[in-house]
Amino acid sequence: MxxxxxxxxxxxxxxxxxxxxxxxxxxxxxxxxxxxxxxxxxxxxxxxxxxxxxxxxxxxxxxxxxxxxxxxxxxxxxxxxxxxxxxxxxxxxxxxxxxxxxxxxxxxxxxxxxxxxxxxxxxxxxxxxxxxxxxxxxxxxxxxxxxxxxxxxxxxxxxxxxxxxxxxxxxxxxxxxxxxxxxxxxxxxxxxxxxxxxxxxxxxxxxxxxxxxxxxxxxxxxxxxxxxxxxxxxxxxxxNRVLVRELMVPRTSSVSAEDSLEEVATRMQSERRRALPVLDGGRVVGVVTLAAVRQMPAPRRGQVRVREVALPVSELTPRTTAWEALRQMGQRRLPQLPVVEDGLLVGTVTQEDIMRGLELRELEDSQRHGPWGLGPGQRESPT
Known part of the structure; x- marks a missing residue:
């Protein structure tokens, strides 16, 4: 808050x-x-x-x-x-x-x-x-x-x-x-x-x-x-009815834990990214955000390694629900999370991806059943 x-x-x-x-x-x-x-x-x-x-x-x-x-x-x-x-x-x-x-x-x-x-x-x-x-x-x-x-x-x-x-x-x-x-x-x-x-x-x-x-x-x-x-x-x-695999971008661009923040800043500018997955030994160990790079004074970015500012994250899989992904992003205040399958980075999902998916699902449900996604006589299963 x-x-x-x-x-x-x-x-x-x-x-x-x-x-x-x-x-x-x-x-x-x-x-x-x-x-x-x-x-x-x-x-x-x-x-x-x-x-x-x-x-x-x-x-x-x-x-x-x-x-x-x-x-x-x-x-x-x-x-x-x-x-x-x-x-x-x-x-x-x-x-x-x-x-x-x-x-x-x-x-x-x-x-x-x-x-x-x-x-x-x-x-x-x-x-x-x-x-x-x-x-x-x-x-x-x-x-x-x-x-x-x-x-x-x-x-x-x-x-x-x-x-x-x-x-x-x-x-x-x-x-x-x-x-x-x-x-x-x-x-x-x-x-x-x-x-x-x-x-x-x-x-x-x-x-x-x-x-x-x-x-x-x-x-x-x-x-x-x-x-x-x-x-x-x-x-x-x-x-909860949408899986990450339906929303994720199959993007495998990443940075190494040993890269400098100066290199990360260049990558973010060229790829128009606000966050990048961090790999160490081929495995995802976190993300580095634009906010973390900007907080570091420009003259020091060449000496600071990514591992020093990377934020640890829970790995999402393509079978994770979109709600769980959004919850984790909100809890950690991250703009995106990496998606991992069999230990390999297979893509990323952002808050914008999830909200776009939400709007499309709402549109689909409203066309089929009405504004609450439930048809006449239907009842949502209690949770």
């Missing part, structure tokens, strides 16, 4: 913070600080029991809330990893967190349980913090007790709010998983996405007339997320 920087790695999952989080943090600190003041006034608490400035407590509470959101997202991710899924990263945003799960666990049951893991974790955290609040009865610091009460309440709200069937929120993902067995994944996503857009409209109206700009932002993200995921699932359904 653009505009995010990494702060940690847990079980191989990069944890990132988006710049929008830093923008909303002072606002939340002020908002929570005001809550501390209001609660103290309502409880008629004497000044000597108010230890520390309310804004500092508000800032601490805002950070604690986002740590709770991180734990919520880790619950999703750890369940996905346990059931054979793949997680690219977790990013904290101004409206919460996002786990980028690049490969879902197999089967709608595991998808539903993975979606439920986050809200259940938030509810458990809420119960824990409220329990600590009760245990602190009689403590001298009003601020400390109120912080645990407020944090517990926020976590319970977070858990319940995420259970709303507003796809792609957690409740919407559970709904999609329940519908998949009857409708198939494409139509289930279409239905859940339509319901999610309805909730987005409701959130938007409530935010507009209630003056809640955070709810307006949530409405925007829910609407755009429902649209994007519906499109992605349709794309996955189409590309």
């Amino acid at each position: 653009r505009g995010a920087f990494k702060i940690a790695t847990l079980r191989g999952i990069p944890i990132r913070v988006h710049y929008s989080f830093l923008l909303v943090l002072p606002f939340l600190a002020f908002l929570f600080g005001q809550a501390f003041r209001s609660a103290a006034l309502a409880a008629d608490i004497p000044p000597e029991r108010l230890i520390g400035h309310p804004m500092l407590w508000g800032l601490g509470l805002a950070v604690a809330l986002f740590l709770s959101v991180l734990i919520h997202e880790l619950a999703h991710s750890f369940y996905a990893l346990r059931k054979g899924g793949e997680v690219s990263d977790i990013t904290l945003l101004m409206i919460g967190g996002v786990s980028r799960i690049t490969r879902m666990p197999d089967g709608p049951r595991h998808e539903a349980l993975m979606a439920l893991a986050g809200p259940v974790t938030s509810l458990l955290l809420g119960g824990l913090f409220l329990g600590i609040y009760v245990l602190l009865e009689g403590a001298r610091s009003f601020n400390l007790r109120f912080a645990f009460f407020y944090l517990g309440s926020l976590n319970i709200f977070l858990g319940l709010f995420n259970l709303l069937p507003a796809f792609p929120m957690d409740g919407g993902r559970v709904l999609r998983a329940l519908l998949t067995g009857k409708l198939g994944r494409v139509r289930a996503t279409q239905t859940a996405g339509a319901i999610g857009k309805g909730f987005a409209l409701l959130f938007g109206l409530l935010g507009l007339f209630g003056g809640n700009f955070i709810l307006l932002i949530i409405a925007f993200f829910v609407f755009m997320g429902a649209e994007a995921e519906s499109r992605e699932v349709l794309m996955q359904s189409l590309l």
Whole structure:
């Protein structure tokens, strides 16, 4: 995700913070600080029991809330990893967190349980913090007790709010998983996405007339997320029926791991290529990209070998699905991947090749069956 920087790695999952989080943090600190003041006034608490400035407590509470959101997202991710899924990263945003799960666990049951893991974790955290609040009865610091009460309440709200069937929120993902067995994944996503857009409209109206700009932002993200995921699932359904051999270019041009970047730059210019497969001993060991060449100062390109900047890649075969190829390119941010058969380079496939194949397959399916590629009375096999 653009505009995010990494702060940690847990079980191989990069944890990132988006710049929008830093923008909303002072606002939340002020908002929570005001809550501390209001609660103290309502409880008629004497000044000597108010230890520390309310804004500092508000800032601490805002950070604690986002740590709770991180734990919520880790619950999703750890369940996905346990059931054979793949997680690219977790990013904290101004409206919460996002786990980028690049490969879902197999089967709608595991998808539903993975979606439920986050809200259940938030509810458990809420119960824990409220329990600590009760245990602190009689403590001298009003601020400390109120912080645990407020944090517990926020976590319970977070858990319940995420259970709303507003796809792609957690409740919407559970709904999609329940519908998949009857409708198939494409139509289930279409239905859940339509319901999610309805909730987005409701959130938007409530935010507009209630003056809640955070709810307006949530409405925007829910609407755009429902649209994007519906499109992605349709794309996955189409590309899983296309093999790399139907899209690849039988191009075997490559560079050696011992070539200099200066030689690579010349080859890229003459062949109009943004990436080239790298061979070592006749076997593909990675790719070298235009971006890697450009990052190296021109005077040094003659001294730097390709092996020093080559990016390792998983080998595609002609029988790999186009979706898997696109997924790997997106995950590694590569413009193309080599295609290998029996240990030999037989071609390359680019994102443009795959998108062209997608457009042609959509055209073919729309001519035969309609816009969703399913004829009257037909049902997609659930995955």
